[in-house]
Amino acid sequence: MRVTDEAIDRIKQMIVAGELRPGDRLPREADLAARLGLSRNSLREAVKALALIRVLEVRQGDGTFVTSLDPSLLMETMGFVLDLHQDASVLEFFEVRRILEPAAAARAALRMADDDIAALRKMLDELGPEPSVEDLLASDVEFHRVVALGSGNRALASIIDSLRQPTYRARIWRGLTQNDAVARTLAEHRAILDAIEGREPEVARSWATVHIAGVERWIQEAVNLDEDEAPPELRSASGGTVRPIRRATPVEY
Helix, strand or coil, rough: CHHHHHCCCCCCCCHHCCCCHHHHHHHCCCHHHHHHCCHHHHHHHHHHHHHHHCEEEEEEECCEECCCCCCCHHEEEHHHHHHHHHHHHHHHHHHHHHHHHHHHHHHHHHHHHHHHHHHHHHHHHHCCCCCCHHHHHHHHHHHHHHHHCCCCCCCHHHHHHCHHHHHHHHHHHHHCCCCCHHHHHHHHHHHHHHHHCCCHHHHHHHHHHHHHHHHHHHHCCCCCCCCCCCCHHHHHHHCCCCCCCCCCCCCCC
């Protein structure tokens, strides 16, 4: 494994140094192995590993190429890892969201295009004051996605998007069990958008913090619910399978 790790590091250094750029084809396996002073087996294992994390792409019959290295492509692996985590760590994901999303909202207040702001405003208006939980969650996903993209930082937007799935079921539970969850979510979304539209980055940052922290606080206080007690709407919204949210280590505010 140490030899394979060395091969991975050598290829990475070639990319970082600009010897290999996005879209470039790697030299023939024998030539590259000789150049790097590695065995062909070690090089082959390194290529497989880098292909798994979307740094390289192996095209049968055509060779091995450096991918576009676009942040959204590279973050796919992170999203896969996050999907494997269970509810015991859901608060940790919300804590990361509480760190990143306010920063994205603040940047969006300075960078988001007027057309994107108008589109979000229209989406909230069309949602109405009493949407279903399923419609609210779809709107919530789109709202946070567009705000993150509005930050103008593709890497930040990709990381935030990768955190969506591990916290999705928690937001379903909140929408179905907390009486004012729908109204609060809509009000907080509008407050964030108002701050972005008003080009007030610190106000946008503050409202985004309040928004994420509110869900964290609810999870901390929520009891473990029996799966048999899950409302029918939850089973529908989560694809027919439900697991209760488990308590996690409390987050300090």
